[in-house]
Amino acid sequence: MSRKLEIFGRNTSSNVQTVMWAVAELGLDHVRHDVGGAFGQTDSPEFRAMNPMGLVPVARDGDLVLFESCAIVRYLGAQYGTERFWPADPIKRAKQDNWAEWSKTTLAKTVIYDVFWQLVRTPKADRDMEAVTAAAVNLDAYLRMAEKRLGESAYFGGDALCFADIVFGHVLYRYYTLDFDRAPNPTIENYYQRLTEREAYAEHVMVDYSSLRVE
Ligand SMILES: N[C@@H](CCC(=O)N[C@@H](CS)C(=O)NCC(=O)O)C(=O)O
Structure with missing residues (x-):
């Protein structure tokens, strides 16, 4: 079996983006396979053997097969x-x-399931805009919690990016590009701005998601 790191998952998946951003920051030699969404293949016996949930991402590194982005x-x-x-x-x-x-469990869950799914993946007529408004209030509170921590150092680990920044930062792209009312938070906006200047973030996280949009 090849030892080259393999990532299975379409580049429009936020969970795949988490992994790919880490792969790029670590400079790992790898190959990514387009799987999931319009590419399908997640129901195949081969894929289910790697992830019984049939979800992306999956990573294979030699004999080791892993699912769950974090x-x-x-x-x-x-x-x-x-x-x-x-x-x-x-x-x-x-x-x-x-x-x-x-x-992963609080911030990204709220951005992805309560905002992204409503505004992008749900037909306009079926959108629950009250849920989006409620999520925006929660997100403001969550980001003020993160602001306290990120007011102490540039990144979660100090002055350099660490694995926690990957899990936190990946969801900010969607947070800041979705069309809904956000409370201002200069510390987090500044942190996000610094992420957007990273080549790995721009390539793997700032991925156009219009192909996922339903009207
Ligand atoms: N908790 C899992 C969630 C994985 C997940 O929900 N993946 C979505 C994409 S973000 C998926 O596979 N959707 C079906 C598909 O793309 O075919 C993780 O963090 O890896």
Whole structure:
């Protein structure tokens, strides 16, 4: 079996983008296969053997097959990350992982399921705009929590990007490009601006999602 890292998943998936951004920041030799969405293939027995959920992303690294975007990012960090990206000290790492887990389960969940799905993937007539308004209030509160932390250092790990920034930062592209009312938050806006200046972020996260739009 080839040892080259393989990522399975279409580039328009925010969860695939999380993984691909990490792959690019770590400079890993890899190949990405277009799977999922219009590309299909997620119901094939071969794919289900890799991810019984039939979802992207999946990563294959030699004999190791992984699903769940954050588990993949953590693996890449542990296997290939620099000390700044994935600290060896469990306490230092846990303090960052705290924010990574929160970003995935609270922040990204709200942006993707309560806003993105309503505004992009739901026909206009069926959109629940009250849910979007409620989500915007929650997101303002969540980002003020992150603001407190990011007011202390440029990134979650200090002055360099770490794995927690990948999980937190990937969803900001959709947050800032979706058409809904956002409360101002200069600290997070400044952080996002710095991400957009990173080549890996621009290539793998700032991906046009108009092909997913239903009217
Ligand atoms: N918790 C999973 C969620 C994976 C997921 O929901 N993937 C979506 C794309 S973002 C998917 O596979 N949708 C079906 C498809 O693309 O065919 C993760 O973080 O990897």
